[in-house]
Amino acid sequence: MGLLQLLKSQFLCQLIICYVFLASGLIVNLLQLCTSPLWLINKQLARRLNVRLAYCISSQMVAALEWWSGTECTLYTDPKSYSLYGNENAIVVLNHMFEIDFLCGWTFCERFGVLGSSKVLAKKELAYVPIIGWMWYFLEIVFCKRKWEEDRTTVAQSLQRLQDYPENFWFLLYCEGTRFTPKKHQISMQVAESKGLPKLKYHLLPRTKGFWVTVQNLRGTAAAVYDSTLNFRNNEAPTLLGILNGKKYHADLYVRRIPLELIPEDEAECAAWLHKLYQEKDSFQEHYTETGRFPGPIVSPARRPWSLINWLFWSCLLLYPLALLLIQLISSGSVLTIVVSAAICYAASAGVRWMIGQTEINRGSNYGNKEQIDSLRKPSKAST
Numbered sequence: 001m002g003l004l005q006l007l008k009s010q011f012l013c014q015l016i017i018c019y020v021f022l023a024s025g026l027i028v029n030l031l032q033l034c035t036s037p038l039w040l041i042n043k044q045l046a047r048r049l050n051v052r053l054a055y056c057i058s059s060q061m062v063a064a065l066e067w068w069s070g071t072e073c074t075l076y077t078d079p080k081s082y083s084l085y086g087n088e089n090a091i092v093v094l095n096h097m098f099e100i101d102f103l104c105g106w107t108f109c110e111r112f113g114v115l116g117s118s119k120v121l122a123k124k125e126l127a128y129v130p131i132i133g134w135m136w137y138f139l140e141i142v143f144c145k146r147k148w149e150e151d152r153t154t155v156a157q158s159l160q161r162l163q164d165y166p167e168n169f170w171f172l173l174y175c176e177g178t179r180f181t182p183k184k185h186q187i188s189m190q191v192a193e194s195k196g197l198p199k200l201k202y203h204l205l206p207r208t209k210g211f212w213v214t215v216q217n218l219r220g221t222a223a224a225v226y227d228s229t230l231n232f233r234n235n236e237a238p239t240l241l242g243i244l245n246g247k248k249y250h251a252d253l254y255v256r257r258i259p260l261e262l263i264p265e266d267e268a269e270c271a272a273w274l275h276k277l278y279q280e281k282d283s284f285q286e287h288y289t290e291t292g293r294f295p296g297p298i299v300s301p302a303r304r305p306w307s308l309i310n311w312l313f314w315s316c317l318l319l320y321p322l323a324l325l326l327i328q329l330i331s332s333g334s335v336l337t338i339v340v341s342a343a344i345c346y347a348a349s350a351g352v353r354w355m356i357g358q359t360e361i362n363r364g365s366n367y368g369n370k371e372q373i374d375s376l377r378k379p380s381k382a383s384t
């Protein structure tokens with residue numbers, strides 16, 4: 001193990017990274033809150049400001065992936081489509097198999113200049129996660145309860161609000177609705193069988209309603225769907241803790257640009273189109289397993305220095321007062337103050353550990369674990 005690698009694996013270094021993230025994140029959340037009155041006066045300016053503030057937070061996690069862990073991200077895509085990435089609004093459809101797939105998505109957002117404005121259809125529970133969830137509120141992220149009866153109106157309304165968004169954005173949709181586990185896979189394949197659909201090997205059966213409602217409400221706003229399939233070399237299952245430990249991974253992302261006009265408007269036809277897309281995605285994963293690569297040429301964008309510069313800025317700003325505070329604390333000699341400070345540090349690190357836990361598949365939700373009974377009983381209906 002080299003010296004740098006040894007340094008990266010040190011708990012103290014990870015503690016510093018987490019401290020900078022936590023402290024800067026809360027400051028940014030506060031600044032976002034301060035933009036509230038501006039939304040009434042100049043909504044577009046408030047949105048632009050929040051895009052930049054959000055960048056300060058999300059780019060720290062990108063910096064951890066790109067600069068701390070040195071993870072490499074390779075993009076397989078058609079060079080003609082490449083020039084459009086970052087220059088148009090798009091709906092991104094991504095497989096949901098890895099704990100850091102969202103972070104790899106963010107890395108590509110960063111490389112194409114849309115990190116601050118990137119959006120997602122996220123489960124409502126994530127809205128309450130400090131820093132990221134609070135940041136998302138000001139970014140107009142679309143939340144769903146994964147209960148169609150409630151989501152059908154709220155999701156459509158939130159999507160319509162994005163029609164005059166002042167910056168280019170990518171809207172991420174995990175159509176599988178939850179992360180892949182063998183049990184969820186087995187259940188969703190029972191649903192596929194009951195619907196007469198072919199089985200998938202590497203994906204859960206996609207939920208089609210969120211995709212349909214997104215495409216319908218972003219017609220005229222988004223130009224295309226970016227069908228994206230992610231995998232990691234050497235059968236790795238990367239984790240956020242691994243990234244913090246400085247472990248290097250190698251991600252491969254295969255992206256196909258599909259103009260939105262090619263996607264059927266009718267709900268049943270749109271659902272059938274999405275099922276076919278996932279069958280194709282499954283075949284790309286099979287190709288990857290067999291050959292170690294995706295089809296098509298590689299046109300990887302280089303990492304940019306901005307995420308690192310942002311991290312260095314916040315570190316300089318926040319580590320100096322921390323050092324002063326620590327010196328004062330130790331020189332005060334007060335046991336009570338030291339114990340209280342240690343308790344605050346412990347609570348903060350437990351909080352960060354809880355946040356990291358949100359990304360862990362074995363702490364994931366039960367969604368998709370127990371729905372088969374209802375859906376197998378009721379006859380399949382294309383429209384609601």
Ligand SMILES: CC/C=C\C/C=C\C/C=C\C/C=C\C/C=C\C/C=C\CCC(=O)SCCNC(=O)CCNC(=O)[C@H](O)C(C)(C)COP(=O)(O)OP(=O)(O)OC[C@H]1O[C@@H](n2cnc3c(N)ncnc32)[C@H](O)[C@@H]1OP(=O)(O)O
Nearest residue numbers: 102105118122123146147148172177188207209210371375
């Ligand atoms: C160039 C580079 C390109 C790309 C770069 C890549 C990415 C970068 C882009 C952007 C980055 C932005 C942000 C990233 C940052 C962070 C993201 C982090 C995380 C958030 C992710 C989440 O929270 S995922 C969870 C929430 N999202 C979803 O669930 C979306 C998918 N779901 C839906 O669409 C659902 O339809 C719904 C949520 C709208 C409604 O849910 P509900 O449960 O009510 O679903 P349905 O009505 O669909 O369910 C009933 C139907 O489903 C069938 N069924 C039943 N059981 C199952 C089962 N186990 N599996 C599959 N299907 C099942 C049932 O039969 C019903 O069928 P019908 O025929 O009646 O529809």
Ligand SMILES: CCCCCCCC/C=C\CCCCCCCC(=O)OC[C@@H](O)COP(=O)(O)O
Nearest residue numbers: 021060061064102132178179355356358364365
């Ligand atoms: C600079 C490094 C800072 C390190 C500290 C980081 C602490 C913050 C970490 C994470 C904040 C929360 C990120 C939320 C993203 C979670 C993405 C996710 O994968 O959600 C799961 C959801 O799709 C489906 O959930 P289920 O599979 O149904 O359950």
